[in-house]
Amino acid sequence: MSRDTTSLYIEDLSHFAKSLRAGLTARDETPGHLALLGLIAKSAGHANYQSLKTRALRPDDTKQHSTQMKRALRVFDDQGVMIRWPKQTQVQGLCLWVFWADLPPGRAITEQDVNEILKEHSSFGDHVLMRRSLIDHGLARREIDGRAYYRIEQEPHDEALLLIREIRGRR
Secondary structure, eight states: OOOOOOOOOOSOHHHHHHHHHHHHHTSSSOOOHHHHHHHHHHHTTOSSHHHHHHHOOOGGGGTSOOHHHHHHHHTBOTTSOBOSOOSSHHHHHHHHHHHHHHSOTTSOBOHHHHHHHHHHTBOSSOHHHHHHHHHHTTSEEEOTTSSOEEEOOOOOOHHHHHHHHHHHHHO
16 A cells, blocks of 8 residues: 655744644653644644645645746745845745745844845845835734834745745755
8 A cells, every 4th residue: 555645844843842742741641653643743833634634745746836936936046045026916925935934933033133034035135125025915023113023923825835945945
């Protein structure tokens, strides 16, 4: 009997390990195979193992890129640096997921720190546009006075995950 592979993308490995440890220590005995798969899926941010399997990208899915994905990939160079700002709003939103993944999860960061993250992986010189766009696309928020920025925690859609992986692989 052949097995389907299920890919698992873990954004924050430290949080994953802590969550998995908490799930394991809450049990009186060692979990069985399916219970362990459920704990792993939950620790990675999925509702359960079935939802992880449903959202997992198959190797065949990576071969066929949508038009938006192709356009997004073209604005990054071979080192994963954004070299220009995309014209289409949907492509802009897709590209911003790469920078969302670079923002630290679950904590406030200063505007200067956000600017440094954006400047580090872009070369077209408009980090202010990118910072505002992160907020406009619902990927980050900021305090009214602008002192602190926060990454909005959410699960990237499949195409965004694929782009994040591709660009991180270039860096």
